[in-house]
Amino acid sequence: MTGTAFPDGFLWGVAFAANQAEGSYDADGKGLSQADVVPFAKASDYVDLHELMSPTPERIARAAATPGTAGYPKRRGSLFYERWEEDVESFARLGIRALRLSIAWSRIFPDGDDDEPNEAGLAFYERLFARLGEHGIEPVVTLSHYEMPLHLVTEYGGWANRRVIALFERYADVVLRRYKGLVRNWLTFNEINTTVIEPYTGGGVIDDGSGDRAQRAYQALHHQFVASALVTRRAREIDPEARIGCMLARMLHYPATSDPADVQQAQHDNDMNLAHSDVQVRGAYPGIIRRHWREHGIEVRMEPEDERILAENTVDFLSFSYYMTLVSAVDPSKYGATGGNLFSTIKNEHLETSEWGWHLDPIGLRIALTDLWTRYQVPLFIVENGLGASDRVEPDGSVRDDYRIDYLRRHLQQAAEAVADGVDLMGYTVWGGIDIVSASTSQMTKRYGLVHVDLDDEGRGTGDRTPKASFDWYREVIATDGASLSS
Numbered sequence: 001m002t003g004t005a006f007p008d009g010f011l012w013g014v015a016f017a018a019n020q021a022e023g024s025y026d027a028d029g030k031g032l033s034q035a036d037v038v039p040f041a042k043a044s045d046y047v048d049l050h051e052l053m054s055p056t057p058e059r060i061a062r063a064a065a066t067p068g069t070a071g072y073p074k075r076r077g078s079l080f081y082e083r084w085e086e087d088v089e090s091f092a093r094l095g096i097r098a099l100r101l102s103i104a105w106s107r108i109f110p111d112g113d114d115d116e117p118n119e120a121g122l123a124f125y126e127r128l129f130a131r132l133g134e135h136g137i138e139p140v141v142t143l144s145h146y147e148m149p150l151h152l153v154t155e156y157g158g159w160a161n162r163r164v165i166a167l168f169e170r171y172a173d174v175v176l177r178r179y180k181g182l183v184r185n186w187l188t189f190n191e192i193n194t195t196v197i198e199p200y201t202g203g204g205v206i207d208d209g210s211g212d213r214a215q216r217a218y219q220a221l222h223h224q225f226v227a228s229a230l231v232t233r234r235a236r237e238i239d240p241e242a243r244i245g246c247m248l249a250r251m252l253h254y255p256a257t258s259d260p261a262d263v264q265q266a267q268h269d270n271d272m273n274l275a276h277s278d279v280q281v282r283g284a285y286p287g288i289i290r291r292h293w294r295e296h297g298i299e300v301r302m303e304p305e306d307e308r309i310l311a312e313n314t315v316d317f318l319s320f321s322y323y324m325t326l327v328s329a330v331d332p333s334k335y336g337a338t339g340g341n342l343f344s345t346i347k348n349e350h351l352e353t354s355e356w357g358w359h360l361d362p363i364g365l366r367i368a369l370t371d372l373w374t375r376y377q378v379p380l381f382i383v384e385n386g387l388g389a390s391d392r393v394e395p396d397g398s399v400r401d402d403y404r405i406d407y408l409r410r411h412l413q414q415a416a417e418a419v420a421d422g423v424d425l426m427g428y429t430v431w432g433g434i435d436i437v438s439a440s441t442s443q444m445t446k447r448y449g450l451v452h453v454d455l456d457d458e459g460r461g462t463g464d465r466t467p468k469a470s471f472d473w474y475r476e477v478i479a480t481d482g483a484s485l486s487s
Helices: 057-065 078-095 119-132 151-155 161-176 199-203 212-236 260-282 287-295 306-312 362-376 403-419 469-479
Strands: 012-015 098-102 138-144 185-189 243-249 250-257 317-321 325-328 337-339 343-345 380-384 425-431 449-453 464-469
Touching: 012 138, 012 380, 057 151, 078 119, 078 464, 078 469, 098 425, 119 138, 119 161, 138 161, 161 212, 161 260, 185 212, 199 212, 212 243, 212 260, 212 306, 243 260, 250 260, 250 362, 260 287, 260 317, 260 362, 317 337, 317 362, 362 380, 362 403, 403 425, 403 469
Parallel strands: 012 098, 012 425, 098 138, 138 185, 185 243, 243 317, 250 325, 317 380, 325 343, 380 425
Antiparallel strands: 337 343, 449 464
């Protein structure tokens, strides 16, 4: 490594989502969210995630009618809603400068179309953001992170219904006004490309058996793009000091071979992934998406003003998650596949994998940063990066997660190399700060945190927090602005 210098004001931090951390799913007027009806799946059943995360109307109705947290761990989360003050104090000891988190839309508007916002929900986040500010921690707030009100899913059809745009605008307007001066950095949608990968998770689109899943997914995605642009415009009107970003799940593809056909396939897969940030950073759909629609019989309905709205309200920065890289081939059946989160990929023999089958590829992060900077020339922000592992608690209560330290060190070293190359990188937030409920299978077994939370998959435990070895390691990285990475 040739350098470890990160820029002045670099936003070192941690990250998590409301639906995975908060719990208290029915406290203080909160309504059910789409995440609250996603059931627990055992680690041994980590097979068909598409089926797990594509609930039918019948399954959702049964879940919504089931009280309590048993079988639905996201309703319990990591008890952050109850223990947030303790967690903020821990984050302050860690020395972070940014906390990336989300607002639960159904805590503000329980059904999404309520006449008035829920004051108890607004007051909770106001207290939280104010306390973060007292500790010099910048909130980086996502408006929609897989937690739209369930009522909008079941009664409106999720984001496939254009009426949801206005409801999202109203929700955003309320929180943007309420938290002006407390929050400066906003993200509109988490991993917006998930809407076409998993329509229910990303867009609240239920699998109703009609067979038009792709049609409704792309229609939902378009509505999210328009909503994001409108909210970006509104945020600038309310607070000229605010910075508004988009957020992409960066899925970097390598060709399986040097065969030009495989290289072209990887290029195509990368461009399809980046088409989402093209819309939000460049302000227009790229040709590859329009061709995809034509060739697959997808007709996205647009209003006459939509393209102008997208063009005039591009984001200030591009944030993204990075966990693994993928492999592309014209004929993937020639190769074995390894499981991943919501997708499978050809095994890359040059890379190790995590116990959940994800390729571990630190150099890929530098490649991703360089590609994004070259393509867009806007500030970049790594808002999710971390290692899911089944940590072991030692007899003395400690967690010696040297494997996580190694993972984070190697990725941060590559981020530093990208900065040395001239990439404008504004921050890095480790996923997920504290142990949280898994987005897909709702496990606690798969842990990402720098702080251990004493809860198991069934919710048994004290909920007590214990810093892991990675906590102290990351504290030193922050204190030295990355200089310790070379030691």
